[in-house]
């Protein structure tokens with residue numbers, strides 16, 4: 001299925017895995033059995049992926065190939081420190 005960037009923001013899901021294919025980036029999200037294609041607000045689904053590990057956890061940063069929009073998503077394995 002295809003999910004718009006704005007819709008994904010609202011759901012706050014966690015990325016379990018991802019892969020890049022001919023038709024764009026596919027995300028495997030926690031709690032979903034089907035893979036999701038993330039569509040940018042410009043209508044494209046091609047993203048440059050960078051994974052980051054910080055003291056707060058793991059994130060994956062996506063930058064749109066076409067328009068340069070970016071979004072950060074939490075990756076499974078995040079360890080949120082209790083305060």
Ligand SMILES: [Zn+2]
Nearest residue numbers: 040042064067
């Ligand atoms: Zn874009």
